[in-house]
Amino acid sequence: MHTTDIPIEYDILKKNTEIARENRRLLTEYGVTAFNIMGAIGSGKTLLIEKTIERLGSEYRIGAIAGDVVARIDAARFEKHGVPTVGLNTGRECHLDAHLVRHGLTDMPLDLLDILFIENVGNLICPTDYELGEHRRVVVVSVSEGDDIVEKHPLIFSTADLIIVNKVDIAQAVNADADKMVKDARTINPRIGVLKMSLKTGEGFEDWIDFVKKSHEQYRLANH
Ligand SMILES: Nc1nc2c(ncn2[C@@H]2O[C@H](COP(=O)(O)OP(=O)(O)OP(=O)(O)O)[C@@H](O)[C@H]2O)c(=O)[nH]1
Numbered sequence: 001m002h003t004t005d006i007p008i009e010y011d012i013l014k015k016n017t018e019i020a021r022e023n024r025r026l027l028t029e030y031g032v033t034a035f036n037i038m039g040a041i042g043s044g045k046t047l048l049i050e051k052t053i054e055r056l057g058s059e060y061r062i063g064a065i066a067g068d069v070v071a072r073i074d075a076a077r078f079e080k081h082g083v084p085t086v087g088l089n090t091g092r093e094c095h096l097d098a099h100l101v102r103h104g105l106t107d108m109p110l111d112l113l114d115i116l117f118i119e120n121v122g123n124l125i126c127p128t129d130y131e132l133g134e135h136r137r138v139v140v141v142s143v144s145e146g147d148d149i150v151e152k153h154p155l156i157f158s159t160a161d162l163i164i165v166n167k168v169d170i171a172q173a174v175n176a177d178a179d180k181m182v183k184d185a186r187t188i189n190p191r192i193g194v195l196k197m198s199l200k201t202g203e204g205f206e207d208w209i210d211f212v213k214k215s216h217e218q219y220r221l222a223n224h
Pocket residue numbers: 039040041042043044045046047048074121122166167168169170197198199200201
């Protein structure tokens with residue numbers, strides 16, 4: 001008998017999407033706007049969230065979920081900023097899924113939050129198909145992964161709302177063309193927002209802050 005594992009994967013994804021919808025409903029009910037921060041390993045996801053907490057922490061009540069294969073290193077970095085934090089370990093899995101995030105949400109004081117950042121496991125493949133219940137999908141890459149990284153991973157960029165090309169401060173040193181990465185992202189997804197950023201110099205950071213604020217405002221107005 002011929003067998004294939006495609007239907008199983010289809011079922012898993014279908015179930016995941018159902019739970020993600022429930023998560024989104026729950027977050028929306030509490031007025032929390034959630035950002036799924038995906039991206040390459042070491043591209044600057046944790047630092048982006050930390051700097052955003054520093055920048056917006058007095059204006060908005062922010063929480064953070066740190067997804068990692070093992071350990072609580074990123075969770076500890078968020079905790080240092082005094083925000084409600086949950087660390088989720090995926091074990092052997094290379095992405096968060098909606099079920100795991102639902103468990104994370106039960107440990108979050110949702111009634112005390114406006115914005116939730118969910119840092120996904122670092123890579124550009126597995127997180128693509130697994131919605132978590134987020135309102136916005138953000139992909140962070142950096143110039144140090146090579147300036148062909150975007151064209152090599154079209155799927156994750158095609159599902160994102162915003163792409164951040166980070167570490168432009170070292171583009172020359174690593175011989176990368178950040179403008180090419182921006183162009184590749186726009187070719188894959190013409191509707192998408194693309195920001196060149198340096199978390200070291202601050203380039204592009206205020207545009208990101210505008211994106212976060214506008215996204216939150218949009219969901220707040222739509223649901224109240
Ligand atoms: N030069 C430079 N370094 C940066 C920038 N952003 C982040 N880094 C550095 O890049 C390294 C990785 O940053 P993280 O924020 O830990 O990256 P991450 O994406 O969370 O990494 P994982 O969770 O391990 O996938 C750290 O040493 C940061 O200080 C930047 O804009 N420029």
